Amino acid sequence: xxxxxxxxxxxxxxxxxxxxxxxxxxxxxxxxxxxxxxxxxxxxxxxxxxxxxxxxxxxxxxxxxxxxxxxxxxxxxxxxxxxxxxxxxxxxxxxxxxxxxxxxxxxxxxxx
Amino acid sequence: xxxxxxxxxxxxxxxxxxxxxxxxxxxxxxxxxxxxxxxxxxxxxxxxxxxxxxxxxxxxxxxxxxxxxxxxxxxxxxxxxxxxxxxxxxxxxxxxxxxxxxxxxxxxxxxxxxxx
Numbered sequence: 001x002x003x004x005x006x007x008x009x010x011x012x013x014x015x016x017x018x019x020x021x022x023x024x025x026x027x028x029x030x031x032x033x034x035x036x037x038x039x040x041x042x043x044x045x046x047x048x049x050x051x052x053x054x055x056x057x058x059x060x061x062x063x064x065x066x067x068x069x070x071x072x073x074x075x076x077x078x079x080x081x082x083x084x085x086x087x088x089x090x091x092x093x094x095x096x097x098x099x100x101x102x103x104x105x106x107x108x109x110x111x112x
Numbered sequence: 113x114x115x116x117x118x119x120x121x122x123x124x125x126x127x128x129x130x131x132x133x134x135x136x137x138x139x140x141x142x143x144x145x146x147x148x149x150x151x152x153x154x155x156x157x158x159x160x161x162x163x164x165x166x167x168x169x170x171x172x173x174x175x176x177x178x179x180x181x182x183x184x185x186x187x188x189x190x191x192x193x194x195x196x197x198x199x200x201x202x203x204x205x206x207x208x209x210x211x212x213x214x215x216x217x218x219x220x221x222x223x224x225x226x227x228x
Binding site for chain 2: 031032034036042043044045046049051089091092093094099100101102103104105
């Protein structure tokens, strides 16, 4: 099956700082990769996705590139805002499996 | 925009009681899922459901759990005799035929279950 490992949090950054949250995956097939975001008190929302190697997913200033050679899908944003404070989950799915497997989540706190 | 809706948003129950959590998936979706998230912990897969039967379940999904699609719209999770450790946020998700193949799910807002 698929599994995902992401960096531990919490991550605390000042507004306008650069963000990287590391994520690596293991898979027997060719999964799709996702970043989901969970804002305080809310459910899970898809932030971005990539379905094959070298694809770059992007949304709301966040980016992640599907790197098959390093089995990674690191999340980056050039300039974070206070409103980006949330828990970010790396996930893999598809590739022959119907379910999505989540990482442990990384809490991001952005301070003014 | 179509969305997955879940009820109740919060339920408090006594240990040993039965609980039913309800979900209305997006109307043209065919794959349905339940996940749970114990407070502050990872999001865990419970079960997937397709063509009126369970297609995959985790070791968490023991005999105390069951799922059902009683009509054309609802998808329910039943916990027969709740335990303290069942306290969690339960998320329903659905996916269309095309998206299930690449694993993209649409999640509801969650139902928080508190077992006392």
